[in-house]
Amino acid sequence: MYLLRHLKDFLITYKRQYLLGVSALIIVDLLQLIPPKIIGSITDSIKSGSIDASGITLYGFIIIGIACLVAIFRYFWRMNIIGSARKLECWLRNKLFIHLEDMTPEFFNYKKTGDLMAHATNDIQAIRMSFGPGVIMTTDAIVISITTMVIMFSTINPKLTIWALLPLPFMAALVTFLGKKIQKLYKQVQEAFSGLSDHTQESISGIRVIKSFVREKSSLSNFENTSEIYVNKNMKLAAIYGFMFPMIGFISSISFLIALFQGGKMVINGSLSLGDLVAFITYLGMLIWPMMAIGWVINSMQRGIASIKRINEILDTAPALIDKEAAIWPEAFTPRISFENVSFKYPQSENFALRNLDFHINKGKILAIVGKTGSGKSSVASLLLRFYSHSDGIINVSDTNIEDLKHKKLREKIGYVPQEAFLFSCSIHENIAFSNPELPRERVIEVAKIAAIDEDITEFPAGYDTIVGEKGVTLSGGQKQRVAIARALIKNPEILILDDCLSAVDTKTEEKILGHLKEVMKDRTSIIISHRISAIKDADEILYLEDGVITERGTHSELLVQKGAYEDLYRKQLLEEKLDKEV
Ligand SMILES: Nc1ncnc2c1ncn2[C@@H]1O[C@H](COP(=O)(O)OP(=O)(O)OP(=O)(O)O)[C@@H](O)[C@H]1O
Structure with a gap:
């Protein structure tokens, strides 16, 4: 029962359907006798x-009547057992999806998308097979084989029954033996298939890189290799099936032959009536199916158990972030942020990404973070969004330790524009109104104007209804970034975090957007992370990070006076800009 712990709720709810279905199935089995x-x-x-x-x-007429009853009960068990198994599939997939949505980014760093897809499809399908056809075949195999043998043995002829049944255990053994091989091969076919789809997916999404490096031929040859592996595995599977089914036919023919030979002799010497021989042979035919089913049931149940274990493993992985029972949400939220001596290490890392960070941002102020790549800028955003938990120190938002705040409410207050502008493959309108699909077009246009993307959108033939393609491929880098900014702004966030999201936008547009933001965010708090000093020079405070430590801080002019790394960076960027203009 422990194995079924995550399915318990469903099975309790649907136990009536399963009981009714199995009862109807037993009635059908008995009627068929x-x-x-x-x-x-x-x-x-x-x-x-x-x-x-x-x-x-x-x-x-009696036979027709029985056939009608069989048909009615068959419909009944199909609807109850197969129907419940289909509902279980849907229920479990939803449960898994909800669970995955609650997992931390760390979980996805170490789990491959392909594996998670395989859990959501193959494993859940295997579980459905166990709780649908598996239940049916197990019941059938037990009820038909026992009742048929009892009838053959007790009402026809015990000796003839033993003779005729002699080859059947060989059939069950053969199916079980080959079934194991089939299962192993089937797994390899699935793996080859996921290799094939992984390769196809990666090659298509990386087609620009492949083309620019003129690697089409090598990509094709990789594809052909993977494809060949898939075909070879399938051929091996076909060969086993090709051997198994004629062997089943052969063994059952031996059974029939024995029944005809021994039964015929008995009819001739008068110890068995012709009618009993006819009935006997029909029962024998009915027994072939459960013997074949035994192997299938064993394999299907094994696959189901393996799949349940894999799904249990994911569902047992607790989301790292669970609100404290006493978690609160302040009645009057103020977008005031403070980091007090905060240090942080990524879960699988030995090194500190941030060390002794101390800063605070008041309502209406802009904090900027600059520094070399890998210095820890994005990690600050991740901590505020509670994607990770810090190791030391205290982070306060609205004068409350964020560990005491309800984390989903906190995220609702934050407008976050990540470094990589990920867009969904729907329309621009839907992407911008992602946080609330009910929002009207006027509001979408309003924030698009603030993000300086409205003009670009209106130039597209389908305007705001333009479908952006997978991950927004049909938009330029700068357009994607601005759509992502509009998506964050539509939430009316109290805290806005821009994580280097203007890198693909030219300096003129950058200035325009920042000008708009200054107006919109005047009573809220903003954090701007950037490599470009032009994007942050007007901030109320600038932090310069080096290896996770604040090495310089102050306003733009204060930092220039310090003549440190910030000033050096600024000088270099000014020079680059000058050179760009001259070219
Ligand atoms: N998920 C992770 N697991 C382990 N280490 C990580 C993870 N993400 C980032 N790091 C490491 O933490 C450090 C800080 O990374 P972070 O992304 O905060 O830097 P950054 O300043 O934003 O860099 P960039 O400007 O290139 O975006 C880096 O050394 C990086 O390798």
């Missing part, structure tokens, strides 16, 4: 001449 007996007695009655045409018609 009747026609062979009827056919047997018709045969005997015809042989002895004790039945006329109306008697045969009556039996015919």
Whole structure:
């Protein structure tokens, strides 16, 4: 039961459906035992001449009646068992998705997207198979084999039953043995398939890089290799199936042959009636299926168990960020931020990304962070958004330790523009109104104007309804960044974090956007992270980071006077700008 801990809620809710479905299935199995007996007695009655045409018609109607009942109950078990398994699939996939959404960025740093996709598709499908066809086949295999054998043994002929059943254990053993091989090969086919789709996906998204490096041929040859592996694995699978099914036919033919030979002898010497032999052979035919099903059931259940274990492992991984029970949300939120002696290490890292950070930002002020690449600028944003937890020190927002704040409420207050402007493959309007799809077009246009992207959008034939393609491929880098800024602004954030999100925008547009932001953010707090001094020179305070430590701080003019790394950077950038203009 421990294995099913994450499915418990579903199984309790749907136990009635499963019970009804299994009961209907057992009724069908039992009903199917009747026609062979009827056919047997018709045969005997015809042989002895004790039945006329109306008697045969009556039996015919009984058989039709049974067939109708079988059809009704079959519909009933299909709807209940297969239907519940389909609902389980959907329920579990949603549960997994919700869980994944709650995981920290750290979890995704170490889990491959392809693996998570495989869990969400193959594993959940394997679980569905166990709780749908698996339940049906297990019930069928048990009920049909026991009842059929009991009837053959007790109502027809025990000796003939033992003779005819002798080859069947070989069939069950064969199917189980080959089933294991099939399962192993099937896994390899799946792996080859995911290799193929990974390769296709990566090659398509990296097509520009492939083309610019003229690597089409090598990419094609890699693709052909992966494709060949996939075909070879499938061929091996086909070969096993090609061997297994004729062998099943062969073994069952031996059973039929024994039944005909021994049963025929018994009919000739009068110890068995012809009708019983006919019924016996029909029952024997019914037994072939459960013998084949045993192997399938074992394999399917093994796959299901392996998949449940993998899904359990993910669902057992607790999201690192769970609000304290006493987490609060201040009635009057003030966008005041302070870092008091904050140090931070990434979970899998030995080195500190930030050390003894001390700063505060008051409402309406702009804090800028500059520094070389890898100096820890983005890490400050990650801590404020609570993507990670700091190791030492205190971070306060609205004069409250952020560890005591409800983290989702805090994120609602923050407008965050990440370094890489990730857009979804929907329209520009939908991308901008991402935080609230109900927002009207006027509001979308309003923030697009602040982000200086409105003019570009209106020039597109479909305007705000332009579909941006996967990750926004149809937009330029600078356009993507500005759409991402508009997306953050539409939230009316109390705190705005721009993480180097103007790098692909020219200095004139940058100036325009910053001018607009100054107006919009005047009663709120902004943090601007940038490599470009032009983007931050008007900030109320600038922090210069080096290896996670603040080495210089002050306003632009104060920092220039210090003649340190900041001033050096500024001079170099001025020179670059001058050279650019001259060229
Ligand atoms: N998920 C992570 N796990 C481990 N180390 C990380 C992770 N993300 C960043 N780091 C490391 O932390 C340090 C600070 O990274 P951060 O991204 O904050 O720098 P940055 O100043 O924003 O750099 P850039 O200007 O290039 O964006 C770097 O040494 C980086 O290698």
